[in-house]
Amino acid sequence: MTKQSSQPLRFNYEFSRVYKRGKPLSGRYIVVHFFRRPKGICHNTTPIPPDINRVGFTGNRRIKGAVRRNRAKRLLRESYRLLKDGLPGGYDFIVMMRYADPLPSFIDTYEDMRRLFGQLVRSGSKTND
Secondary structure (H helix, E strand, O other): OOOOOEEEOOOHHHHHHHHHHOEEEEOOOEEEEEEEOOOOOEEOOEEOOOOOEEEEEEEOOOOOOHHHHHHHHHHHHHHHHHHHHHOOOOEEEEEEEOOOOOOOOHHHHHHHHHHHHHHHHHHHHHHOO
């Protein structure tokens, strides 16, 4: 497979678009919201390349303490980094850690994300044009 390029979601309107127009996939520890970008979508009049994915990571506000919330986001980022090469291009993702006390291990996070992205790839191959 080719190396998949990713860019971060940075602006509130980008997150809002994914939440409003996208679809969620829920796992035991993770929720992934995904939105298939239409061709020609722009950011500040700059077209976004159709073959890249954009991703944002959030920690649930119920995860108290900045240290724990940031650890949760680091787990999500590393899991995504290992899985991004197998994903189709042209999506915006928001990956959110569910509340869990204690935080799940890296292996649990990785396996949950792998299963959710596997569902996305299988469903995308059926509905893609």
